[in-house]
Amino acid sequence: MPDISYPIAERVLANGLHVVVSEDHTVPIVALNIWVKVGSRDEVQGRTGLAHLFEHLMFQGSANVASGEHFSALMAAGGRLNATTWFDRTNYFETVPKGALDLALWLEADRHGRLLDAVTQDNLDNQRDVVKEEKRQRYDNVPYGTALHEVYATIFPEGHPYQHPTIGSMADLDAATLTDVRDFFSRHYGPNNSVITLVGDITPEDGFAAVERYFGGLPASAVSRDDAIMTPLDPLPEPRRREIHAPVPHERLYIAFRLPADGTADFHAAGLALDILGGLGSSRLVERLVRTEQLTTSASAHPMGLAGGVSLGLVSAEMAEGVDPDLVEAIICEEINALIATGPTPDEMEAALADTERSWLSAMAGLDERADAISRDAALFGNPSRINSFIEEVRAITPDHVQRIAREWLQPHSRAVVAYRPELQTAPDPDSSRAQDTSSPAHAEGALA
Amino acid sequence: MTSSPTPVRDGQASVPPRPDVIPAEPFSVPTPSLTRLANGLTVLSYHLPGQYVISVRLAIPLPLAREPRDKEGVASIMSRTLDEGTARHTSVEFARMLERRGVALGAGMGEGGLSVDLDVAKRHLPDALDLLRQCITEPAFPQDQVERHVATRLAEIEQEYAVPAHRGGIELWRTYFDSQSRSARPVAGQAETVASITRDDVVAFHDEHVRPNAATIVVAGDLTGIDAASFVLKALGEWEIGETDSPLDLTAPPELPDRQPPALADDRARIVIVDRPDSVQAELLIACAGPDRHVEGGFAPFPMLGFILGGAPTSRLDLLLREDKGYTYGLRSGFRPRRRGGVFITSGSVRGDVAAEALDLTLSVLEDARAGVTDDEIAQARSFLTLTAPSRYATADTVAEEAAALSFDGLGTDFADRTLRAIAAASADEVSTAYRQFVDGSWTVVVVGDAASIAEPIAALGRGTPTVVAS
Structure with missing residues (x-):
């Protein structure tokens, strides 16, 4: 297949705002996407959840925009919009008819530059309640809802x-x-700590000019993120x-x-290793645990990419009725050891690469996901053109590389295990779930923050 | 582009004036080219420039009521085992063949019938269609894989009972539909029927029902330089038709299985509490009858009403229960059309200790809307629904999905286009009248939560005595 290449043009405004434009005139819409280099990893002790709570307040009005108006004005103009917060970043995004792009930029610039005029105790209290319900709905009130939280707590140092x-x-x-909110905004929000991407029915010249029009007057107010505190971690x-x-x-x-x-070749290699173990329908763990021995009703593996010196790989399985999880854990370790010992087969490499390629192309099919x-x-790796070389980078990974990365990072003795044991009780009460930490009490690695 | 000659001042620096929006050009939903093969299969091809992954959706109309009563769930087990090996390949060989061509394949049952979804890069489309043919026309249904999927479904049922939103859904349909109706029970079956499903049941069900007579296949994506219909003909032209009373009439639209609207329970207007002790939230589910897509007067008012009441953070429900009260992360409300008869459903999670008040407020918002919606709300809904259409129909995946969903209902994507035009023209009066036509204030209410703390306050609302059932 001819390799797909998306045009990428970039410019850094005088105030430090990194602007990227990728034109695509197939549909008369533009996807606008802003990444602010602040996420939960930037939170201080005693204020976890603040980055995300703050993101909610970005919809509660700014100097020239009323509470809720960001949503109502853009939706009335045919915009679809939201924002999300994750470890490494906070993103704000809308997909709009091209005639509404200026309005979207004006609204975004107002909240990214002039939020604090509108932040009130009432808004903070209200959105705090909303976020607490979000936490209960998504994590606390569903079975296994906090499994990943347990994983983070177990695998990363205190x-x-x-x-x-x-x-x-x-x-x-x-x-x-309110003081936390104000400090957070002043420290992290500002054009010099953000990237803005426009993808769609717009030329680079028009895109740069439009961003300059609304963001150009904002001062470079943010304290730039210090990536150096994210020292790389070794395997456990x-x-x-x-x-x-x-x-x-x-x-x-x-x-x-x-x-x-x-963002590294080693991470790609780790991703392929996990695909071969449990990311595909034909993967080793799926074939053995699910299809052949039928010890588990599911088995999967996937990488979770993080930019700050370490990522996460996760293998998970649900036991079939009456199956001893220790047996399953032993088999998973055995299969990992086999991959470490002999590496992937050519067939496995071909399957994992083809699957990666197709899911990547699917992800790039929508303007919004492409903009993200x-x-x-651009924000994490300083390279907005990376979408055009991604497939090539993955294709360049050799079976030997996958084997080496498996040997270095997936050793069974480097695993962190979170095991769920059903309690024959009534219904979930996450606050009373008993977490028993049987790992070594001393966290030797350099704990940060 | 500027609307005001004087810059807005915020006290610190000059702010550019708020820009006007330039109206968008009129939009039309993409149109397909249509062919019908001799075996009845309808082929819809959508050419969407720049969409390099081709989305294929095969839709086989198949009422769930065709499942034997004591084998409910057999259609879903069949759909999940289609790709577990074929006449010529074992299950893992087949998985590997899909993967090496980068084919994502999935199948599942819905109210309308069986859907098989396939996504693939253009260069592998012919191979992918042949793999589709193999799993549709010559699946092996290996005994051990059928047994495995039965066990997996049984485990899945336990999980559904443990998740409040799923548990609530099960109870809602059980309360709303007549107990004799298939719609009162989960699509993929319940433990007592699933446990008895055998390979023979799956083989027989597949043989009788997975036929091309009234099926539709959608191929959407950048089709430059390829003739999708001829690819489909080559792959599926030999797919044998099922038994019919009379010969297939290819000049008439496909004959869809006859379907009566499902019977509703006589006592559906009541409150049921599913007891989930110590829950930190209550899951609310509220339903009454709604229209299907063939409703007299057209379907256009109903997406508008869904948007106004509970389709956005700016909707009536979220303005009150989220933005004012802070009781919820969000409530959603919408009209869900079914093949015959539809449902108006509102749902969401609320803080446990305010469950009764939140329920009362939610019902009041829904009931107050009988007084009518405002011109402003209509304008907002109209703009949102019509102006977002280009982005909602921008990818191969979404176009194929919509076309397949409508085909179960004997409709094409021109239905979506007509509805968009009607939305553009609808008045507040028409929309308010349409709401009153369905919403009369009698509700099926299910609350999943800690009965010990919520049952009494809910009873005290004066909206009827709740029935408490075990989780």
Whole structure:
């Protein structure tokens, strides 16, 4: 297939705002996507969840925009919009008819530059309540809802910026004050800490001019993020384990590994190793545990890319009725050892590469997802054209490379295990779930923050 | 582009004036080219420039009521085992063949019938269609894989009972539909029927029902230089038709299975609490009858009403329960058309200790809307629904999905286009009248939560005595 290449033009405004434009005239719409280089990893102790709570306040009005008007004005103009917060970043995005792009930029510039005039205690209290309901709905009130939170807490050192989940804790959400919100905005929000990407029916010249028109007057007010605090982590020196006794229907295992940071060839190799283990229909764990021995009703593996010196790889499986999870864990370790010993087969490499390529092309099919990928590559890796070389980079990974990365990062002794044990009780009460940490008490690696 | 000659001042620096929006050009939903093969299969091809992954959706109309009563779930088990090996390939060989061509394949049952979805890069389309043919026309349904999927479905049922939104859904349909109706029970079956499903049941069901007579296949994407219909003909032209009373009439539209509107329970207007002790939230589900797409007067008012009441953060429900009260992360409300008869459903999670008040407020918002919607709300809904259409129909995936969904209902994507035009023309009066036609204030209400703390306050609302059932 002829390689797909998307045009990329970039410019940095005088105030430091990194602007990227990718023209695509197939549909008369523009996807606007802003990445602010602040996420839950930038939160301080006692204020977990603040980055995300702050993101909610960005919809509550700014100097020249009323509360809720960001939504109502853009939706009335045919915009679809939202924002999300994650470990490494906060993104704000809308897809609009091209005739509404200026309005979208004006609204975004007002909140990214002039939010604090509109922040009130009432808004903070209201959105704090909303976020607490979001936390309950998505994590606390569903079986296994906090499984990943347990994984982060187990695999990263105490106090590490990735050790706590983005949603934060109830106590910290309760503790957040207006002063915290103001300080957070002043420190992290400003054109010099953000990337803005426009993808769609617009030329680079028009796109740069439009962004300049609305963002050009904002001062370079943010304190630039210090990436140096995210020192790379090595694989775990010895296994860690946490057993969760909770009213869940089935035994489940979440087996996690530290991986190389995203944006590197080593991370691609780790991703292929996980695909071959459990990311595909023909993967080793799926074939053995699910199809042949039928010890588990599911088995999967996937990488979670993070930019700050370490990523995460996750293998998970749900036990079939009456199956001993220790047996399944032993088989997973055995299969990982086999991959480490002999590496992937050519067939496996071909399948993993073809699958990666197709899912990448699917992800790039929509303007909004393409804009988000470009913002990510510009904000985290300083390379907005990376979407055009991604497939080539993955294709360049050799079986030997995959084997070497598996040997370095996926050693069974480097695993962190979160094991769910059903409690024959009534219904979930996450606050009373007993987490028993049986890992070594000392966290030797350099804990940060 | 500027609307005001004087810059807005915010006290610190000059702010550019707020720009006007330049009206968008009129939009039309993409149109397909249509062919019908001799075996009845309708082929819809949508050429969408720049969409390099081709989305293929095969839709086979198939009422769930065709499942034997004691084998409910057999259609879903069949759909999940279609790709677990074929006449010529084992299950893992087949998985590997899909993967090496980068084919994503999935299948599932819905109210309308069986859907098989396939996404693939253009250069592998012919191979992918042949793999589709193999799993549709010569699946092996290996005994051990059927048994495995039965066990997996049984585990999935336990999980559904543990998740409040799913548990609530199960109870809602059980309360709303007549107990004799297939619609009162989960699409993929319940433990007592699923447990008895055998390979023979799956083989027989497949043989009788997975036929091209009234099926539609959608191929959407950048079709430059390829003739999708001839690819489909080559792959699926030999797919054998099922038994018919009379010969296939290819000049008439496909004959869809006859379907009566499902019977509703006589006592559906009541409140059921599913007891989930110690829940930190209550899951609310509220339903009454709604229209299907063939409703007299047209379907246009109903997406507008959904948007106004509970389709956006600016909707009536979220303005009150989220932005004012802070009781919820969000409530959603919408009219869901079914093949015959539809449902108006509102749902969301609310804080446990205010469950009764939140329920009362939610019902009041829905009931107050009988007084009518405002011109402003209509203008907002109209703009949002019509102006977002270009972005909603921008990818191969979304166009193919919509075309397949409408085909179950004997409709084409021109239905979506007609509805958009009607939305552009609808008045507040028409929309308000349409709402009153369906919403009379009698509701099926299900609340999943801690009965010990919520049952009494809910009873005290004076909206009827709740029935408490176990989780």
